[in-house]
Amino acid sequence: AQKITQTQPGMFVQEKEAVTLDCTYDTSDQSYGLFWYKQPSSGEMIFLIYQGSYDEQNATEGRYSLNFQKARKSANLVISASQLGDSAMYFCAMREGAEYGNKLVFGAGTILRVKS
């Protein structure tokens, strides 16, 4: 079974600094997708960034970048220039194949708190 591991239950970062949230995954598939979502206290899941298993370049979206190391099966999220509004829960997820309905398998999440 595919699995996502987020080893950091909580993280603190000083405003304007960069922070890395860890994610490792386990799969025997060659084709897969990795996602990061942000969940603020309101509860809505906000899509941040996507990395395909065949993408050679690391994905970037504004202040978010994904440090994809395929051999190590890691997909860490890097947030640069942290802002107070970045305080939220962050989830790493992996998409299973079409035969499994393209469902997402989620990690347990990391709570990020940005300090002023």
Place this chain on the structure above:
Amino acid sequence: DGGITQSPKYLFRKEGQNVTLSCEQNLNHDAMYWYRQDPGQGLRLIYYSQIVNDFQKGDIAEGYSVSREKKESFPLTVTSAQKNPTAFYLCASSIGGATQYFGPGTRLLVL
């Protein structure tokens, strides 16, 4: 604006009662999903539907039922067979296997 709506925001269920959570999308997405989130945990898949009039069980389908009569709508019924229904329920949609976008969620509480 295109998006996913869920209603109600809060729902209270009495013992032995069935309740239905609404999920509507106007993104023209084919696939829709229902996830459950318990406090301090990630999301787990309840049911999913890739096309109209077809749906499949996810990892924790027991005590739940769904229908997909229209492309835009994917309601979830929490039946009396679900013994621990208190959770946050999130609906999502996507075009095939592309990025899933989520609605604002429904919090279900048992009286």
